[in-house]
Amino acid sequence: MVTLKFLLDQLVAPVPGGIGRYAENLAREVISRAPAGCEVEGIITPPKSEGAPTVEQIEERFPGLAHLEVTKLSRSTLAQSWSRGLLTGAIGGGLIHAPSLFAPLQPLGSDGGVQTVVTVHDTVPWTHPETLTSNGVRWHKRQLKRAWQHAAAIVTPTHAVAEQVAELYNFGDRLRVIPGAPSRDVHLPENPDEAAERLELPDTYILAVGTLEPRKGLNKLVEALAKIPDAQLVHAGPDGWGDVNWDSLCADAGVERSRVKSLGFISNTDLAVAYDRATVFCMPSIDEGFGLPILEAFRAGTAVVHTDVPALMEVAGGAGIHVPLADESTFVERLSVALKNVLGDEELRESLVTAGHDRFPIYSWGYSADLVWRLHADL
Known part of the structure; x- marks a missing residue:
């Protein structure tokens, strides 16, 4: 043997x-x-x-x-x-x-x-x-x-x-x-409405997934949120390191803390509900090696906005909207515009959902x- x-x-x-x-x-x-x-x-x-x-x-x-x-x-x-x-x-x-x-x-x-x-x-x-x-x-x-x-x-x-x-x-x-x-464990529970209510998910929101750490670019996402009136952000993931926390990120960006909901580390079925109910999934990372959350969002039927990190571009395969990291001085503005466009355009969201459904089975x-x-x- x-x-x-x-x-x-x-x-x-x-x-x-x-x-x-x-x-x-x-x-x-x-x-x-x-x-x-x-x-x-x-x-x-x-x-x-x-x-x-x-x-x-x-x-x-x-x-x-x-x-x-x-x-x-x-x-x-x-x-x-x-x-x-x-x-x-x-x-x-x-x-x-x-x-x-x-x-x-x-x-x-x-x-x-x-x-x-x-x-x-x-x-x-x-x-x-x-x-x-x-x-x-x-x-x-x-x-x-x-x-x-x-x-x-x-x-x-x-x-x-x-x-x-x-x-x-x-x-x-x-x-x-x-x-x-995509993980087989990330699937909807028998009663997703009950889970969404328990998680207190907003009707419309931007979803971010991953460990709360500097590399994930969540500080830039909160700054972009400041430029999108009434938009809400939901984050699913454990705390990381580097003195990054939502209280300080919101204070630095001038965003009301109530506009950001932190779910912390949640079960796979709750994560599936978060993906499913999100209006748009955003991955603003400054570097990644793969981009599993993008595939999970595709499978959930959620539109995706991500940075142009080479690995994310490879995984997304053109099925999401990418925001180039080059020219840091305008990145937040460009990210906010991309998110506004997806949040406000149902036809655009539907086209991105279709593209994502075609992409994720490759993996x-x-x-x-x-x-x-x-x-x-x-x-």
């Missing part, structure tokens, strides 16, 4: 974020589509962060998982050790698939037949280091260098990120693209899982 060790540690991270959703959805399909004679073992560190799922809860989320191994050492200990080439044998050898750079990279050809594949979701530590913590930037840079030295292959979620990574290191044919897709977790197995077989 061939065992693929799949690192699921992002699920117990303090903020699982988009990488956590990528890891969970991909792992489920990798498990269900395992070839004959192959199985998948999950690897996590001890769940210690507040609100983290238990080991039992994680096991329940992955039917067919052969085994869920919990490391003896903490996530922080392993992260720092692995980035320095220490304790890389902590989870043994064999086939290892890491849906992030959190991986025990050992020299190629080392004892134990180690074959480690890592995933690079974006190049933000190089392009926009100011939007991350200094420790996070250093860690990512060390890990990517180690991946260049020791990884059997490097996965990116888009061709845009693959091109950016190739400019940093020459990975040759070790560089592969395995995209994400499939089943296809991505098949690419994972094909990659490990090729190696």
